[in-house]
Amino acid sequence: MSGSTIDRKALWVGSAALSLFLISCAGTSEFYRDVERNISTGDYRAAIMGIQSNQKAYGDKSNVLYNLDLGLLYHYAGNSDSSNFFLFAAEKEIGDLYTKSISLAAASMILNDNVLPYEGEDFEKVLINVFLALNYAEKDQPDEALVEARKVDLKLREYAKQYDGKNTYREDAFIRYIAGVLYESDGQVNDAFISYRKAYETYKTYEKEYGTKAPSFLLDDLVRTATLVSFNDEAEKYTALGGKPYKRTKKPAGTILLVSYAGNGPIKEEIRPTVSIPDNEGTIHTFQIALPKFVSRLTGSRSYELVAAPVRDPSKASRAASEVSENVTAIAAKALDDRLGMVYLKSGGRAVLKFLAAEKAKKDLKKNDNELANVLGSIAIDAVVGATERADLRTWRTLPAEFQLARLNVEPGDYTVRVASSDGRQLVADRTIKVKNGRTAFVIVDDVR
């Protein structure tokens, strides 16, 4: 009889844990709809308040996402100091999560990955530093921005090691380009050329893997910087590829670089592929596993027109159209495929191990000669396995779908800058900026809806 008391207790604790787990699965979607509506109308104050008053909804297992969301919303709102605060907090927390909890790992094997603290997909961890770099760039602190660019390099090298260099996202062309702009703006033309060249090489992979071509002005940048540091062979090479020939000049010049965020980034949905594996006796077992998959939330294509008019002579406006320079949705999809394919399933996969444990439990049941117990037991095991098999759908939802770039080389001075979506309907930004000689003024605008 004492055995049955323990069984009852076990049943109670088990079902309590199960229901707790199901509640936490209800997730963040309720208040998030409001947050996303506020983001789409550009009301970041309301979006930030919506997130701050719902920190509990994230749960302590997803605090990284809370910090990431706030960090990015402050970035969109143009408050780079607050943005840095939350992005650094997220980065620190992710660093601490390198130390994995064995007990939680065991629990995740039996339940699912939602019991683990969320530490971000690799591309998300890299984008933290990209946004930090852009925060510093916007504040005209190129040295600090470049620290972040170098951290990207460090992280990508580390991740590539985990995949034996076989993962797709091994280099980030966008941050390489931004680093080039920052070096050039800081007068370090040699380093600028090297960064532009790395960006150009990486865009070859980007075009193949994500369908993202190098921005058309990158070849001009390569020719200009190569000429300035007297790399004549390189200057010729990139001119032949289509870069504008560059003549050294003493005329003062500065740059306006538009960084625009287009559309909502991807979210994860659950898919349930069927997996077949043979057991020791050669019998094939077929069962379903739950896996996350990124789905795009960007419909159609977007482009923006940058118009910069000198304040003292507005008739002399120059314009440029933005080009997609980082397709976050495409990078996310590939990175997740790589992780699931090369790390998760290769290591056995939680679902497979769970299935094997369940089969073992059913076999143990069969030693019992009570037929009804066998049937009920098998059903219960399958029910538990089915109910707990859930994909981890957590993701950094405030990310944009695309980063776009437009570049204007202009005379130094004050400019009225207008950014409109190219269909002419929506004005994304209208502000006045100062362009200094030899430096780049960053104009960062968002159209995340």
Add this chain to the structure above:
Amino acid sequence: MSTMSTIGGPLKALRIIAAPCLLIGVMALAGCGASKTVQRVEADQAIDLSGEWNNTDSKLVAEEMIKDVLSRPWVADYKASHNAPPTVIVGTVKNRSTEHIQTIPFTKNLERELINSGRVDFVANKEERTEVREERADQQENASPETMKKFQKETGADFLLRGDITSIIDQEGGDQVKYYQVNLELINMETNRKAWIGEKKIKKFVSQSGTKL
């Protein structure tokens, strides 16, 4: 007993998930006991927490590098030819590492070591000069003629000390070797010749465990 065994099967199955859940619960409770302690330490005591560049690194590097630069023949050479100690200014030390190193405390350390050596004269840096000039301009309006200081009486520096901090990180799992290199150079302001080039390296091993209970 037979009725019990009828439902014993499903119960056993549930126990599979119950055990780790209990374990998690106990661990969650155990985690609540943490408290904060404060301990006073000497300001020059080396404390390494994150493994990042800290004030101990800044101080040690400044001391050693200034000791090195002042032990070289350029000081004596200059004194012999000019009958006066050289005047030095500390320019910028650029951060080219993978950390947000505050370079201002480091340049302040360099300045302090230089001044306290007594071997060289020293002039204010760019920001300080601007402030002093503003104050001097203010004096022209407001100070009495006897106490008013004149323009164009500043001492120009003979040498500029500048440099950068770079880092190389070698990482394998939770283990990290951090290698900082501080490069400084002393440039003769008249001839652009480099009178001295120095470097100082710092190596740190940072280890983070991959697992905990």
